[in-house]
Amino acid sequence: MSERFLTHQVENQPPSLLPYDAFSTDLPLREALAREGGGWAQAQVQAYGVLAGGEMMALGVQANENRPTFKPVDHYGHRIDEVEFHPAYHRLMELGTQHGVSGFAWRHADSEGAHVARAALMYLHYQADQGTSCPLTMTYACVPALQQAPELARDWLPRIVSTDYDGSHRLAWLKAGNTIGMGMTEKQGGSDVRSNTTRATPIGDGLYELVGHKWFFSAPMCDAFLVLAQAEAGLTCFLLPRFAPDGSLNAVRIQRLKNKLGDWSNASSEVEFQGAVAWRVGDEGRGVATILQMVALTRQDCLIGSAALMRQALVQAWHHVRHRRAFGRTLSEQPLMRNVIADLALESEAATALTFRVARAIDAGAFDEGEAALARVITALGKYWVCKRATPFVNEAQECLGGIGYVEDSPLPRLLRQAPLNSIWEGSGNIQCLDVLRALQREPACRAAYFRELLAARGGHVLLDAEILRLETLLGGDPTQLEGQSRLLAERMTLALQAALLIRHGDAAIADSFCQSRLGHQHGLAFGTLPAAAPTAHLLERAWPA
Structure with missing residues (x-):
């Protein structure tokens, strides 16, 4: 082609992110896995992180571009009620099953932290594809309910916790x-x-x-x-x-x-x-009591999924702004963009910390009544708040990419479409808030377990100490007035819990920034409104370690 027809060269665009190691590049995940008792499974999780940031990302694109189709009858007119999936879907299911998204925790049920390790596998899988996470979640979560029918359990559970996937339409x-x-x-x-x-x-x-x-x-x-x-x-x-x-x-x-x-x-x-x-x-x-044993675990996975969406949206935004230049500097060098990304990173850290604390409570709840009581409260809290935060989070990350973040060639539109689902599935926000209120009012052990978790961080930050006193007063008031305020109550309880977790994790800069912005109200209603003293550089370094 003649040079006079060359209109432009493509420049000032980020290189491809893929493939990347979704585990090694995620410092908060690595810390949470070790801290909450799943560090012994790091090799398995590490291997899945390589797949999740590579082959599985491409498979997720294919599986979403080729939606399932319904075949009610065969070519002779016989009713078959079959749904056909793209091969990418089956490959994702195969990888998820082989690596333990559905069965790892049950195959290692005697090992402390097995559900924590399995949560890390789900967290990685969900970043690559969200749809296959649904059947993998339900297969994982059905086990406690099926154990209520010993004969069925003996027959079905060996196949349910297997590493084999068979998507064929047969017995x-x-x-x-x-x-x-x-x-x-x-x-x-x-x-x-x-x-x-x-x-x-x-x-x-x-x-x-x-x-x-x-x-x-x-x-x-x-x-x-x-x-x-x-x-x-x-x-x-x-x-x-x-x-x-x-x-x-x-x-x-x-x-x-x-x-x-x-x-x-x-x-x-x-x-x-x-x-x-x-x-x-x-x-x-x-029936309700029986299936709620399954629902407790599927709700946990709603929380894991939303935390994973946040992480993947953050990764996409941070990758873009580190390579894109405007007004003579990379976007990542510009103070306002750094505030936005740092704020997203802080929200993601808090979501991840809560997610894996819930996983540990579920893991330990089998033999520790206090942890079981804690799980009943904080699973609903996390399911409400983190799932509620996911949609504005993903939208803010999408804005970091500008117009291309709104185009289907980018992963962000799919993440944005997916983000509201976890708030709706397995009980919407109101249901979660009412469940929290019910647990606190009917089960004294749940209230005691929740405040025990907060009090373990007392003295770590003056703003958390003050919030603990306010929550104690609020919950000690007229219970008839709490139902209409239970969303606000759940929000405050979750923020206090996230603050307590970050304080106890030992990174004083992260904990102080969260307390100042979320508890001290030195933060606007939008992301990117951290106070001037926030540890922006530290947050960005943790978001993608050099």
Whole structure:
């Protein structure tokens, strides 16, 4: 081509970030893994970090560009209710299963910190692809509920915690590994699952026949699903296999796939049960209590997912501003941009610290009643606040890239579409806040455990000490006035907890900056409003160590 037609050369654009090691470059994650008891699994997590920042990032793009498709019948007209996924989806599921996103904690159940290590694996996986995290989460989280049915557990759990992934459309018991989904929500009830109308009738041999519907039925190609239905004694939990025990396709009729804002690599569906057969899990009438053992873990993963979204958005923004120049300097040298990135880094650090403290409480809760009580409160707190912060966080990171952050060639649009989901899934914000209030009012051990965590940091910062006194006064007031204020209460409780964790972690500059900005109100309503004395350079160095 003649030089007179060369309009420009591409310059002043960042080099490709990929591939990169998503574990080694994440100092807060490395510290949290070691601090909360999962350091013994560093080699496994390190290996997954290399994959997550490399091959899996490319797979995530492919899986989201090629959404699942619904095949209700075969070419002869036989009903098959099959959902087809792109090969990238299956490869992501295979990697996640092999490396332990679904089964690591249960295969190492006798090792302290197993759930912490598994949380790190999920945190890395979620940065590469969010949709496959859904079935991996549910497969991980179903174990405590299934243990309420010992015979089913003996049959199913070896396949559920396996390192083998088999995405084929065939009988679960012919596979080396199984995935598990769930279905609770119905049209008329939403979060109020006690209003479910699906009926369950015993038909012998321990089986029930289910007739009804589910408005949200996640990952419909899983091998089985934990669902709720009304039995004679009330709402009951069931294990519903995709294929009936006689080998026939179970009577679960997919009506359509949801046309979702994000989460495109995964399928969510509406289904009808037209005499589908299922096994009871737990006692009749105890369905909510049974499935809540699963929900406690899926809510933890909402928290992990939102913290992971924050981290990945921060990585994308920081990479861009370190290489992009404007007005004679790189963006990363300009004071206002440094404030924005440092503020995002501080928010991400606090989210990561809370996430892994929740994982340790869940891990230790099996043998420590105090940790179990703490987990009941701080899982809901984290699920509320960190998930709520993810959307504005990702949007701020997107703005750091300017116009290209709004274009689908960049990862930021997908992260932004994904960010609201964790606030909605597994109980929206109001549900989490009411759960916190209920735990504090009905279980004295939960309140004691929460304040014990705060008091361990007393004396570390005057602003936290003052906030502890205010929270004690607030919670000692008229309980009838707290429900309408429970969002504000949950927010303040979470910020105080994050401050306490950062103080105890020993980085005085980080802890002081968080206390001054979040508890001392030396911060605006937008990111990038840290006070002038904030340790900006220190925060940026921790965000991506040289």
